[in-house]
Amino acid sequence: MRAVALGGGHGLHATLTALRRITRAVTAVVTVADDGGSSGRLRRELGLLPPGDLRQAFAAFAAEDGGRLWAEVFQHRFGGDGALAGHAVGNLLLAGLFEVLGDPVAALDEASGLMGISGRVLPMSPEPLEIEGEVSGLDSEDPDAIRRIRGQVAVASTPGQVHRITLHPAGRQERPPRGCAEAIEAVLEADVVFLGPGSWFTSVLPHVLVPDLHDALVRTTATKVVVLNLVPQPGETGGFSPERHLDVLFEHAPALRVDAVVADRDSVPDPASLRRAAERLGARACLGAVADPVVAGRHDPGALAQCMREALGLGGEHCG
Template sequence: MRAVALGGGQGLHATLSALRRITPDVTAVVTVADDGGSSGRLRRELGLLPPGDLRKALAALAGEEHELWRAVFQHRFGGTGALAGHAVGNLLLAGLLEVVPDPVTALEEAARLLGLRGRVLPMCTEPLDIEADVVGLDEDAAAVRRIRGQVAVATTPGQVQRIRLHTAGSPTSTPTACPAAVRAVLDADVVLLGPGSWFTSVLPHLLVPELHEALITTSAARIVVLNLVPQPGETAGFSPERHLDVLCEHAPRLRVDAVIADADSVSTPDRLRRAAESLGASMRLDGVASGEARERHDPKALAESLRDALAAVRR
């Protein structure tokens, strides 16, 4: 089974960790708009794709016999010098991206080093910028402010209404999808959206025209995995069904086959069911949260839920 997961950060890591329990043919399509931390520093200094989310996806799909390299890839330098806060994998990817100009080829080389079970692709081959319309930042609660940058959008104390995406440094440009990512979505048997930072990791995939169209036209089963808790700033106060409403607002033509949510995270199942049905989807409520951290998915439980959702879609 050819599976494609779209997202970024810890949410994509959880999805990939679950999918690798189901099939060895997993492709991660990763957002490239991060402008904070180690990734943001490397992006600003070298003009490269931000490597952090790409690194996390590679680590999630690394072969079991490459555990040492996985740990080294994820290791961050301490101290107070120039390397402080940088992940080893970020630096390695930055070097690869400078030596091998094609990001897809560079990621294939990193995949060989980690014995990858699957493939990691960037959403676009150039870094992107996110802009958001945000309310609640002024005395007039309805006043709309434009917030720029992934970190600023993710941490705004206001409420995000809508986001836009453009090529870095070119506010009027439309981003161009990585052709390999578009082909992976079109050829897939199942495509997953979420979990993850809804406005900065999940929705950006729908704002790249070629990727948007591929998600709409693919014959793959399309499954949305909802977050376990709202995220402070980005989706504070959001109900599970509000996440689906926002998805529909950004991609009204998108149809979905199944929506997976954690049973303990949904207080009004009927509302979520109606929101899922408005996208053409059935709803699954399963126990998919980690026992150690309620805000994170348990990969084994999520894998079982995905198996059941796929079986239901096939029926």
Template sequence: MRAVALGGGRGLHITLTALRRVTDDVTAVVTVADDGGSSGRLRRELGLLPPGDLRKAMVALAEDPQGRWATLFQHRFGGTGALAGHAIGNLVLAGLLEQLGDPVEVLAEAGRLLGVRGRVLPMCTEPLEIEAEVTGLDDDADVVRRIRGQVAVATTPGRVRRIRLHGPGGPGALPRGCPEAVEAVLNADVVLLGPGSWFTSVLPHLLVPELHDALVRTRARKVVVLNLVPQPGETAGFSPELHLDVLCEHAPELRVDAVIADTDAVPVPDRLRRAAAALGAAAHLAEVAVAGQPDRHDPAALALAIRRALDGLPDGPEDPSSTTLHNASETLGGEQTWR
């Protein structure tokens, strides 16, 4: 089964960790608008793609995510000097980008070093900028302000209403999708969106024209995985169904097959079912949070929920057997248990 997961940051890492329990053929399509931390510094200083989310996706798909090279990629320098805060993997990817130029080739090369099972691709081969329309920043709650930058959008105290993506040419410059990412979506058997920062990691994929068209046209079964809790700043006060309403507003032509949400995170299941139906999807409620940590997905439980959601959909690719899936869980994540 060819699976494609779109997102960024920790949310995409969780999805990939779950998906590799279901199939070995996984492609990650990663956002490239980060402008904070180590990634933001490298982006500003060198004009390169922000490498942080790409690095996290590669580690999630590494042959041994806890092995020496994967651990080294995640290690950050301490101290107060020029290297403070930089992840070693970010510097490796930045160096390869300067040497090779082509981000797809760079990720393939780094993937060989880490023993990546699957593929990691950027959604665009040039860095992008996020712009958001936000209300609630003035005394008049209806006044709309525009703010730019992923960090600014993710931490705004206002209410994000809509986002736009700008290419390297600035406002008005449309982003151009990575051709290999577009092809992966078109050829997939299943495509997953979410979880993750809704406005800065999930929705941006829908605003790249080529990726949007591929998501609309693909015959793959499309699954949305909802967040466990609202994200302070970006989606504070959002209900589970509001996440779907916002997705529909940004991509009204998109149709989805299944929506997965944690049972305890959905106070009114009927509302979620209606919002999912508006996208053409069935809502699947399951216990997918880590026990005692309601803001963290359990990768093994999420893998099982994905499998069950796919089993309930017609005319799809043949899924692996329960035994194969269970064995993969034990092999790839012995610390996780099926719930």
């Protein structure tokens, strides 16, 4: 079964970790709009794709393929207060491959071979992208006034309420972003496609705002599954219900239809409302106990894999 997972950061890490328990043929399609931390520094200084979310995908694959040392090294950050302080080893390695090979897809494929992993990691676009958000609640005199803020970090950490985002190449607002050809091909040839969990406005929704990637998601014959977050994210989705996440997805991609929505049963106060919201996307809701019982706010990989199986019609009674 050929699976594609779209997202970024810890959310994509969770999806990949669970998916590898179902199939070995997994491709990660990763957001490239990060402008903070180590990724932001490398992006600004070298003009490269921000490597942080790509690094997270590699770490997930390495941990599941038995390369736990590689996963740990890739995630290791240098300490101290020098030029390397805060940089992750994986970010620097990927940046070096980007510069030497000059082709981000070739560089990522080379990294897969170097780490001995069977999964493939692809960027959603071959160029760094920039997010702009329409946000209310930033004006004390007029709380309903909409302000535009720019950058992934600004959108993710805003104290206001995000209503909508747009996406464009960095410094090129006059044209839409280009999709990665290999990522588009992977979506079109997939048997199953997963979207989410993750930071909704900065890791999940950007994928449906790349026009040719959006078109591939609409056209693919793959079974499409949305995995919801366990809790709202302060700033981005503070106060959002699970069904509001789906409504926002529909507002940004009204032509998109999905087959199933996976959510944690204990994170859904009103299952009937979620089921109705899922039906508006053409989907059925699959609710199960998929939260990690030890680490708050994190999915349990085994339980999530079981619920994914049920959502795909592969058997199991973990979700309902």
